[in-house]
Amino acid sequence: MLTTLIYRSQLNSSCKSEQLDALIKHARQRNALMNITGIMLFNGLEILQVLEGAEESIVKLFHRIRDDRRHTDVVELMRDYGPRRRFENVGMFLFDLRIESPKAVLESVLRYSKLESYLASEDRVFKFIQSFITQKKTARAASALTADKWTLSKENAPFGERIEGLIANQSCQFALQPIVEPTQGKITSLEALIRGNDGGSPERFFQSIDQNKIYEIDLQTKAYAFALAEKLGIGGHKIAVNLLPMSLVNVPGAVEFLVDQIKRHGLQPEQVVIEVTENEMISGFNQFNSAIKQLRAEGIGLAIDDFGSGYAGLSLLTRFQPDKIKIDREIVSDIHLSGPKQAIVKSIVSCCTDMEISLVAEGIEKLEEWCWLESAGIRRFQGFLFARPQLNGVGDIHWPHII
Template identity: 30%
Template sequence: MDKKGKLGEFWSAAAGWTDLLKVPNDNPALTAAQFEAFSKQVPLLYFILATNMISLSWTHHGSAPDYLVVYLPAVLTTLFTLRSLIWLRGRNLQRTPQQAYRQLRATNILSFPIAVFCTGWSISLLPYGDAYQQAHVAFFMAITVIGCIFCLMHLRSAALIVTVTVNLPFFVVMCLSGEPTFIATGVNVILVTMAMIMILVSHYRDFRQLHESRNVLMLQQQALQEQNKAMQALSDENLRLANLDSLTLLANRRSFFQMLDTAFGRASAAGDKLAVGVIDLDGFKPVNDLYGHSAGDKVLVEIGNRLSTIEDQRLSVYRLGGDEFGLLLQGEVSEADATALGEKVCELIAERINIGSGMVQVTGSVGFALYPDVGETGQEIYELADYALYTAKRHHRAGTVIFNAVQANELNRQKVVEEALVAADLEKELSLVFQPITCVNRRICIGLEALARWQSPRIGQVSPAEFIPVAEHNGRITLITRLLLERALDVARLWPDEVYLSFNLSPHDLSSPENTLKIVSIVLKSGFDPRRINFEITETAVMHDFEQASASIQMLRELGAGISLDDFGTGYSSLNHVHKLPLTKIKIDGSFVRNIHTRRTSFNIVKSVLALCAEMELEAIVEGVETEEELRILENLGVRAVQGYYFGKPMVAAETVKLLAAQSAQALAS
């Protein structure tokens, strides 16, 4: 190896040794941990220096000059005390790795002059005093360097600096003294400090490895925590989505019933109140049918946003599905509070909505039930609120209905009717009556509407207004329709050919091709001329499923039967639907006829519908005519056919035959 290679190795080795005397800064986290451990031992280091110095000064007092045993120790002790206080005050302060490195480096630099001063001071006391005092100097240097090495174990570079700075002069002085005891002491201290340095290096290496292992463990723990956090976040998100309506971003039906059970349990335990509301949109289906489902979605989103703006900490809003929303009002809730909330909800819903391609408007009906006034479970309170909503819809009034005693009686009666209807022998208990439809100009009966009657042996005479909705609910309505249609056709065969049969169909009869085909089969089997049949359908039947209802109506029209839209003006269908359906007649509801001579609004509505019928070439039949005044006004408006008590109440089959026979005889006589 040439001289340059050997020189390079020398400088590399020298650089390696000098690195031992520097504070490492390659690992900021290790530096911070090193500082934290070291800061707890620095005050002890200064305590050892101060107490040893005071002890040595005290034993040499009177033997050595005052500047060596009084003034200089006083200055150094004061300095050590101040440094201790500084470290004690700053031990709880959080420092960055850079700040920790700077303070460790400053301590490392300061260790050399302190070691030089303490070593020089102790050596300067050797010439003074007797052998005991000189032995005390040797003890001072040995115990001080050992104590400093222990206190500086977390700052390896400073410990090495102190060791070299103190031990080399100490060993030289001990050997030059010529005293065997001092020479042995010097050798002993050198050997002990070398062993301690080895322990120090090993401790520092273990400290570094322990810190690295701790960091790895902390990183693994942090990664595990992050993983758990991510899993928890995913679980929370899944739970949130499971309880969230994806369209309106309101809490969904599942969340509603969970919260309802919780709120009911809280209210029943604490004696609090609870209001449950159910909202249904009126006129929403036409928006879907006219503008498409995307427009319907925009309406639902906007309604959800509007309901969310209601400021009431007691209120929570939910989307239950379709165009139905739920409300929970907790705390001190009165009937007035529920009514006010319902009115607010209806006002917000009724505001026009921009769907992009135009403006649309829907309205809302709200049903409320209040606990503890009614209900024994959360589910029962909801069902009662839903019944209150049904009451609002049944009476065709947008607004708020609160479940009350009247509805409770209706509901109880409905349950009684349902039980009786399920057990009924329909063939024996059902019957028909017929109400005349009269030509105004000729004052003759041109048709008769078949009306269902039920005489129950258990509960007596039951109104169609009671048992028809129940039959629709429990699924017996299609059976009732077929049974009564067969009987009506049997009766109608006894009538003159110019008199037609008007027969009501349920929404269920139009809900599927199969049900409609059974109606067609009954007509064909009867042998009755289909052109003499006028099937009456309600707006509700049409709006339930417009496409299917339209297909069923077309099937009946192809049979030859006429189609009347019953109770026109009381439902929520649009004129566009009327234009699309193959109708032959429109029946104007009797609610517009009562007091038409005094109610200008009713007069204008009837006049407008008559104009619509004329435009569409449809026959108009006005229901509910009961007085001469009503008939006269309708006659002046151009009404050609009416139905009502003024011309005839519902009658049994035999009476219809007599009526029509008398009418035929009168026609022949004239």
């Protein structure tokens, strides 16, 4: 299968641009042996490269490129498949914007192409090339933070000791995981993640219960989360609980039950955030919207969890605006390496900034992910990098510090 891959990178400061000729010569010979066509554009600092060839060969070569220390900030922009090559010969060819004008380079690239000019003008690969030549902005965050300048230090969470044992007649447990603002050294809230009484996953817990009572049980379990918050003494911190959207629709008096349990356990409604996931289809939207209005009227906050992973993220935003959106971990995972993910997150940041909606990036496991997202304007984070969930308690926090 013919694969086309485009990546963007920067020439490492230790690698002089004059060395490019030798690099290109070596790459031409290597690529020819692998039956790969390579087109490289260089503007004195940044590189844009198009690779065409068999999928296995392209993937193997790209892994080598990522490990090549002559490059930094290697970001994949596109990976696609097609019936034929866009460019003539096998190997590598350099178009140097330091030597030729943008117009001349663009004309040279088109002459080098096998596509008719009218096809090239609509071709996605050529649009990437034209944007690079004309210096149109591609998805990139301002590199205010770089991972190699940061380290992490451990600190005990400012809450009570982990609770041993179960509350009477408790059908489930909760593991608490902090949501933090790393540069401020601040915990903004705690998410209560449901677990079975054996410590098992949410999926296993919900599979084990009567499916005819799933919404009723889902709602009732939130009382245990509020009780845990009371026992740990979370003070003025917020606590977030996940709720199936249809629990608010199918269980009579759902909002009243939540408010009663919140107050019973010494919390204020303003301390509680209800997280609804877009993974579940919402029927009876008018009833759901009515329940949301009741929640907001009581002072309870609302978040859309796993935003970008399910059915209705943008649709939900057009109908009501939550206090908070949590970007799904699949989108933020390795975002420092993915141009498409970067473009999507920059759009989400812009949208939420306009609507004054707080953003949380969840599933953060690498310093590189945090640095890119922080530079893109996100301030709140959740993930193993900073704190792992702890059953019936809050574990240690790991704060970033400049080396």
